[in-house]
Structures are given as structure tokens and as C-alpha cells.
Amino acid sequence: MGSRNSKTLTRDGVSKLIKGTDGVKIMIQEHKEIMNMNVKGTFTAAITTGCLETTRKDAERLCFDHSRVVLSEETGTNSYINASYINGFNRPKAYITTTTPDSEETICNYWKMIWEHQTKIIVTFQESEDSVDGISYWNPEVGSTLQFGKLRIETYRIINNHPSFQITNLLIKDEDEHTLFVYQFLFTKWQQVNISPPPSEFIDLLFMVRVYNQSSGEPVSLEGYNSPMVVHCSDGLRRSMVFCAIDIAISSISETGEVNLYSIVSKLRKDKYNCLYKVNDYCFCYIAVYHYITFHRTV
Template sequence: MGSHNSKALTRDGLSKLMESSNAVQIISEEHKKLMSIKVEGTLAASRTTAHLENTQNDAPELCFDHSRVVLSEETGTNNYQLTFPINATYIEGFNHPKAYITTKTPDSETTICNFWKMIWEHRTKIIVTFQESEESVDGISYWNPEEGSSLQFGKLRIETYKIIESHPSFQIANLLITDENGATLFVNQLLFTKWQQVNISPPQSYFIELLLMVQLYNQSPVEAVSQEGYNSPIVVHCSDGLQRSMVFCATDIALSSISETGEVNLYSIVSKLRKDKYNCLYSVNDYCFCYIAVYYYITFYKTA
């Protein structure tokens, strides 16, 4: 079955690929070709961030300047080195510009404050987090998992209104954000608990259930429409912003493509994502898992 990366696959076509004896070889060759494609873009602002933030890891997430999230305080100065650029990236969805924002889990007072500023300015209503139990750095967390508790970051107070733990693979936290003037924003955080190690993929059934729940919440008629006229982006974060978060985006786009057109081209999807997010989905295991998750979806959600 030769390379199929230049065309979209129907449900039947994807099933035939995944059930073939050389599926792993074909998908691995696709990924190798993707990694060989040079992506154009500058990284000036996020290199400044990496230099200023000495609490982050030695290998920080870098963002292309053309897709990097810029907070209002940053645009208010002629010298952004006096501010602190946030390492977060806009990701284009299926027929939806800036459908997602992906970022590294905030792990310092500065990055947490910027994280909540970003949520507030974009009127975000959904946060998806992939968090290992050992990922908390120095005990710092951007939210409190206890119902009725609250934390203050800069001018924003984050209250944990309710925790819903009715699903075996994720919990939903209802968060209420209040600014210094009393204005509020209601946010749903979905915390996926079944991807404990980056190099070990989760059960695809749980992952698809998370995706479908996020889609359900995203269709709810809650306020969030940005000033530019599009629905507020879903914010997705993980330990580096490059792997689990981007697997989520790639698979979510693939599911939308299947549902809307009956076809999917993961090679094309990931190729476009790598133009938005620097060095994302560099692991062949993550790329293979995208295929496995979509295959599970078309197998068990035939009428979706």
C-alpha cells in the first residue's frame, strides 16, 4: 500500500491502513517525512522569555512569533523586554482560526499570572490539562482542587466552585474568575488523569471520551465570543506544550474532519500544526497514537 500522505482517507480507507500488516511502517515513514520538512518562522519573543524566566526547565517551549499569543500589557510598551511575553501559541482548528491555545503548564508566580491574564483576555471557557502527579514545581499550582477554595493571582481571583468526578478518566472543575472590578468569567477545566507518563500513551477509549466531552462543552451557549468575532479558544496545556497538548489538537481536528467531510488526512493536519507550533509532535509515538485514536473513533462511533 504505498504512501498516502498526499490524499485524504475515508473511514474505510483509514480502517484498511490501520488493519494492514505494514501500518506502523507506513505511519513511521510519514512522520519521518514530516520531520524533514523545514518550517519557516522566527522565535525572537519566546527566546526573550526563555532568557528572563529562570524558574522554567533548561529546555523551554519556544513559540513562533507569527502565532504567539500576545497579551494586552505587552502591546502597551515599545520594549517588550520590560514585560514578560507568555509562551503560548494560537493553533488553527478545523475551519476555525485560533481554535486552540497551547502552552506549557504554568509553574511560577509570573507564568501563572500571565496564564490567567490570557484566559481572561480571551474569555476562554474551556481549559484542558494533561498533568502528571509529579509535575507540580515547588508546590506552585495555578488553581486549588478543593471546592470553595480560591487563589489570588495579580488582579484576578480564581475560585474553585465545584468539582465533578463522575468519569473514570477525567474530572471537571467549575472555576469562577473575578477581576478587581467584580466582573466574572466562568471556566470549565477538564483534567485528564490517564496520561501519567509522556512516553506511555493512554487508553484510546478514555482519550476519545475526553475529546467528545470537550466538544460537548464547547458547543454550549456560554458567552465566550472574542472581540475579533470568533469563539473563544480552548486552552490546552501539558508539561511542555508540544506533545500531549498537540496530540489533543491533532486528534480533535481529525474527528471534526471525519464528522464534517467523511475523510481525514493526518499527515496534512500535523504538517499545518507544525507551522503554528514550533517543533510539535516530534515523537513518532505521538503521531502513531493520533492514528490509533482516530481509528478507535471510526470503529466505535460509526454514526458520529
């Protein structure tokens, strides 16, 4: 059973929860119940491929077998990638969430994943220390190119017209000169993972991602679903999954006038092992949804 306040809420219901004197207490209790739920899944691929290390950090970032992204295999390469399919609002596999690639092998697999899914949208949450000691999967200089495996990554254009995020248009080419244009959104207002960003700027990011995603045509994948957008952060568990949760919640409100974040997060944890384990991230989801409701965004 969920808590008595974990029911579906209308717009007014969300506002009353946020403004109520016991709102924080209710959200904390909801999150505690979600964390106590038994989520079933196996991690055979992570273990058998040797990608499971002995550190606690690696153990916390495992991918469920039932939702992990499987890349095509190539002789002499490790095709395992720490990435999971995430179901959206009435849309299976709407997102892929993953960790920020930081080595030659992980970057090659990252771009291979983008290419095989014909992904058009990447949402990036970077901490201030990310990619300082490692290597980056793209070059921020217009006209520059990088080669990873069989794919060449060209920085085609950079759009700096918002104070909270940067949009980079990347041109991907394979060995046969087939091309794929990708829009990467680099959110710059959440560099300290334990300090939540301004909700207004987060909603601005989500709004613009939707605009570009709709205009991109959303190519259809081989499985018959629209190609997923890729969302990544340092651990693939917190900021990336907050984005998915809020995006799903806003879709629910826009289409039905109601939202149930308790249910949304519970389902997300069935797709992504150990995600949204911090209560402040859960509370931020509510706050961002409240901000969307208050300012009557249409996205």
C-alpha cells in the same frame, strides 16, 4: 512530496491502514517525512524578552512570532507567555496551547490570558510529578480561592463522574467583580508522557469537552473569532498537540467523511514549533481516529 500513503483517507481507508501488516511502517515513514519538512518562523519575542534560556529544553519550547499569544502590557510586569494560537478545522485560532504554569509570574500571565480571551474551556494533561515542587494555578478544594495578579480564582464545583478525567468549574473575578466561569478538564490517564493512554478514554475526554464547549456559548473575542479553548501540558508540544490533532481529524471525518493526518500534523507544526516530534504520538493519533471510526462516535 509526501509518501504514497499520506493521501486523504476515508473511514475505510483508516481502518485498512491500522489493520494492514505495513500500517506501522507507513506511519513511521509519514512522520519521518514530516520531521524533515522545512518550517519557517522567527523567535524574536522569546529572545528579546529574555525568556529564552540556554538549556536545550527551553530551546525546544520556543513560540513562533507569527502564532504566539500576545498579552496586554502592564507597567512593571513581563507580559510574555509561552503560548501559541493553533488553527482548527476551518476555524482560525481554535485553540491556545501552552506549558503548564508553575511560578507566580507564569500563573499570573496564564490567568490573564484566560481572562483576555474569555476562554470557557481548559484541557489539562498533567504528569504525575507536575506541580509537586512548584505551585498550582488552581486549588482542588471546593470553596477555596487563590489570587493571581488582579484576578481571583475560586473553585466553585468539582464533577467526578468519569474514571479518566475530572471537571472543575472555576469562577474567575477581576477587581471590578466582573466574572467568568471556566470548565477545566483534568485528564488523569496520561501521566507518563511516553505511555499513550487508552484511546477509548481519550475519545471520551474529547467528546465531553465538545459537549461543554458547545453548551458554553463560545463567547466571541475582540478579533471576531470564537474564543479559543486552552490546552496545556508540561511542555506544550506533545499531549496538548495530540489533543488538537485528533480533534481536528474527527471534525474532518464528521464533516467530510475523510481525514489526512499527514496534512493535519504538517500544518500544526507551522503553528507550534517542534510539536509532535515523537513518532509514537503520531501513531496514537491514527489509533484514536481509528477507535472513533470503529465505534461510530457522534461528536
